[in-house]
Amino acid sequence: MIPFLDLKSINARHRDDLLDACSAVIDSGWYVQGKFLKIFEREFSEYCGSMHCIGVANGLDALTLTLRAWKELGKLRDGDEVIVPANTYIASILSITENGLIPILVEPDNLTYNISCSGILSGLTAKTKVILPVHLYGKISPMREIMAVAREHNLLVLEDCAQAHGAVLDGVRAGAWGDAAGFSFYPGKNLGALGDAGAVVTSDPELAAVIRQLGNYGSAKKYVNNLKGVNSRLDELQAAILSVKLKSLDNDSNRRRAIAKEYYERINNPYIDITPLGGLDHVYHLFVVRSRFRDELGEFLTDKGVQTLIHYPIPPHKQEAYSDLNDLCLPITELMHQEVISLPISPVMGESDIDVVIASCNNFRI
16 A cells, blocks of 8 residues: 555664754753744744744644734734634644634635635725635645735734645745744654644744743743733744754755646546646645545545545534534635545656556546
8 A cells, every 4th residue: 555644664764863852852851942942933934934933832822823813913803803814723723712703714725725815805894804814735825915915914924834844935934924934844844843842933023922831831931921811832842843853844845846747647547637837836745636526536445545635525514523613615725625635646656557557547447
């Protein structure tokens, strides 16, 4: 079976360096809020092109704490609206509702899967205070246009970069476009830790300071709590591991792009729809195709030894957790969730595996 994502092989490439990093943390005797976190925060902020990086426990916390910090700073209040693409992973929505804010779900662009300016404008009201573009599957949203809309309407912009580590649009990396950005380093991400991990990047020093306090029990000084915070910190071990893997991120992204190029050029089946090829603005965290016969295609590929996944089978507004949104009519989003299927793509895929995936896709018939 060709695995959807072979994490063991991905991390095996770095085994010696990862073991050295873990040993260095163990030998240091300091495991939370230490030098390895500071090193990674500096490296990742510089990599993204932002002034500050704050390590947190996971990607959901990165988004949630940023919105919470804006509330603490008086820029948001309960009941304010946040525009977000309807086809995102539920974490984007959870970060909004956790803060007493209202998610305004808008339809994505049918080709890129990302939020569009027309979608944003369709959801704009007097209560709108934030745009939360999600760089889905690894492709940056149209950020130049989005930032223009934000400036015109005095809106904050929080990028959800959980799938877009290292993507570049017009010379600017994902995470450096908006007022802040949330990253996940879940093990399966393009830059993945060996456990849960996340970060916020921003060039706003006041926002960075408040987020750091909120994630540390609301404290900037030990035993002095200025805010009602939480415990959400990126630990030393994961920070050291991420520093090791950050060094190969751009090479891994280029390999993903090369595989995607082969898929685009060689998969030719009327039952499989493939979106247009991306450039540096796409890092192919996922390679997603669509089919009216998605379930049959998935079963066929499984029989041929190709593992696939669905990102995502149920849109957020149809989840039981958001029963108050179940009556929303979002036909573009709903059709996407009925048709999308993700093919294997990773920096450790060999040419023979790529050939099998392509041949299997081309042999699918109804």
